[in-house]
Amino acid sequence: MLPSHLNFKVLKKRVSIEQVLNDKGLLTSLKRRAGTLVGPCPIHHGDNPRAFVVNLNRNIWHCFTACDSGGDVVEMVRRLDLKTYRETAEYLASLVQSFQLMFTHCLWPIRRGKSPFSPFSHRLFLQHETPFLKKKGIHATTARRFEAGRYLGQGFLKGCIAVRLHDPKGSPLGYAGRRLEPKEALQRGKWKFPVRLPRNHILYNFHRIRSLAPKSLILTECPWGVMRLNQISVPAVALLGLHLSPSQQKLIAFVPQLTLMLDADSAGQNAATRLKSQLDATSKVRIASLPDGLDPDDLSDRELHALLEALPF
Ligand SMILES: [Zn+2]
Secondary structure, three states, X not given: OOOHHHOHHHHHHHOOHHXXXXXXXXXXXXXXXXXXXXXXXXXXXXOOOOOEEEEOOOOEEEEOOOOOXXXXXXXXXXXXXXXXXXXXXXXXXXXXXOHHHHHHHHHHHHHOOOOOOOOOOOOOXXXXXXXXXXXXXXXXXXXXXXXXXEEOOOOOOOOEEEEEEEOOOOOEEEEEEEEOOHHHHHHHOXXXXXXXXXXXXXXXXXXXXXXXXXOEEEEEOOHHHHHHHHHOOOOEEEOOOOOOOHHHHHHOOOOOEEEEEOOOOHHHHHHHHHHHHHHOOOOEEEEOOOOOOOOHHHOOHHHHHHHHHOOOO
8 A cells, every 4th residue: 555645646636747747858849729738649759749638727638649548647657657556656746846855754764675776767858058067068968968967847856967877787777966056065965866776786877888898997986077088088987976886896897997086185085095905906097186176077178188198007
């Protein structure tokens, strides 16, 4: 039985189909006409501009072509994401305004430690051109390729720069969020990750570099460094922190040369020394020391190149 805040009767009343479509970045392909939304069906991915109709007042939808069926918000989420009823309820609950409260007080204690991590495979609509990424020197085309950008919807990633995460084989796991509000980032950490994300078993960008079988690889703290290095054609993965688990180390054991390019603060530099001795057994390791107080994404492309070229192994 589902906990009370996952009651479908309540959720159907509180979450509109429009809200779901907006959250998933699907609203832009639909036209608003006299109390309806009309456009190509996002469920069967058709292109008939009149196939899919949402009745906004009654909060129901219908596809008149390939699906030839319709229903309420629950049925739509189930069809869009191929979710179970439980997952659908959790997703809808995440869209309810008071989600944060419910989630902290009800959902976590019930689920913590009991169920395994469940990946979120849906692609979110993100704004790739943002001042934050621009300041980091990340081009909009890079952000698009890496599926990173400002999230404009509600819920877990509200107000964050979202970055899509994958498992080592490339299956999507969901998104990490970089908090933009400075006070919040200071108090709660810059990054937030999906609940129970198996962080010890993933390296950011590993699935992309795996097939390249590089002779040399750079390890950074954050995805930003990875994206910047990608722009100068240098393969990199991010630790999403300052630790390397045995399982993460196994992933990169095939790379003969590793470069640690962590932030130039004391935490980053201590970690670099520790990680070097951890990795020395399997690979040649060098530490790229950045100018005081700078992160890899603070350097220009030319400075990044120069730094790597000047380093001996
Ligand atoms: Zn359809």
